[in-house]
Amino acid sequence: MSIIKLLTSSVGRKILMAITGLLLSFFMAFHLFGNLFLFVGEAAFNGYVEKLHKLGFLIRIAEFFLVLFVFSHAYSGILLWIKNRKAKKVVSSYSKENTPGAAKYAAFSGSIVFIFLATHWSTFWYKFNFDLRGMSYYYVVTESQVGFGSPLVSIFYIIAIALLGYHLKHGITSAGQTLGIIGTKYEKTYNNIAAIFWFWIPLGFISIPVWFGFLVRII
């Protein structure tokens, strides 16, 4: 069977979703590592971003793949969602009530995360790359109106990341099943690592707007 046929089968699409989802999760961990420099101080954060920028075209290649992952993940998800809707005549009330929330709302939380990503690119990413206007990276994030200088941005950021965590709660465990890890001796380790990704890492992201958007202004 050709690779095309593999990727267009339902199981193949899910494998593609699982792999792209996990790769994006790894990126998320790396992204948080960079963000935490904000807590170290202005110079540290600016220095870190400068260093990344010095990588030049390597960053652009990485960005290309990340966007590709996001779109192929969303594309497969939407196609499967349509297939699933077609297959079902009536969802029985019992199964509706008993589907775990994170699974039931995975498509919804994913859509919100996508909207968040679009705004994230058009604000932070665009500013950092093309529209700095003499501001420091640190200032853009902590004080500007596209950053946590605006309480609205902070609140939207917190909600979106919380939904991302909720998305990953279903997504990462589901990826374990799709990649056949569940039911093997690695299941427990996998689930423990999954919790880092769907709980602790989103919490790390949320700590930034909570601190720079609100707490630092109150204290």
Place this chain on the structure above:
Amino acid sequence: MNINLKIWRQKSDHQDGGLRSYRLENIDPNISFLEMLDILNIKLVKEKKDPVAFDHDCREGICGSCGFMINGRPHGPQKATTVCQLHMRAFNNEDNILLEPFRAESFPVIKDLSVDRKAFDRIISSGGYVAVDTGDALEANSIPIAKEDADEAFLSSACIGCGACVAACKNSSAMLFTAAKVSHLALLPQGEKEGKERVVNMVATMDEEGFGACTNTGACSAECPKEIGQTNIARLNREFIKSKI
């Protein structure tokens, strides 16, 4: 005991159906659910009305013929029990009981509670068998199989193909059914040989038949009368990935 039934009546897949109410009085709590429906049907026939169509055969919980939704759950409220093995004592006096067919695009209604599950047969005929020569009865004993593998394979082979998994799933996915057969044969040396083609062909047929994809909610295993586990689906996924490497 007295019960109030609401039953989905539908003449065929091309006609619209609807719920109809029936009341039965003085039902012995120790009769089976299907015997209760027999009593209803005898009553309907005597009244010169159309009896309720429902599938059944062995009434021992092993053939997989029976099955419909009782109060929104495939095979009713009792865990690991087919409709035929369910008894009226699982209900209370004056209960309202709602009966509907297994609903899925790939399971067209034949009549009332009876649905066409031939899509399952087509999934099986696309690979759910062993076609290589595995020898005769003697070889069954001369090929050693680890006890754990034999036990696992047996649990997977317990699937009776009733379709409750599809009915329970919010996506009408046939993954649990397909995975049970793929697992059953993948765990045994006799089935291993054709493992690669089997999983690919069975998944392809499952997709062609219009079943949804699995979103790992686990509803199928929770409602399965034979308690086929989620690990079967993980094994199918593993087999699928393995077939590509």
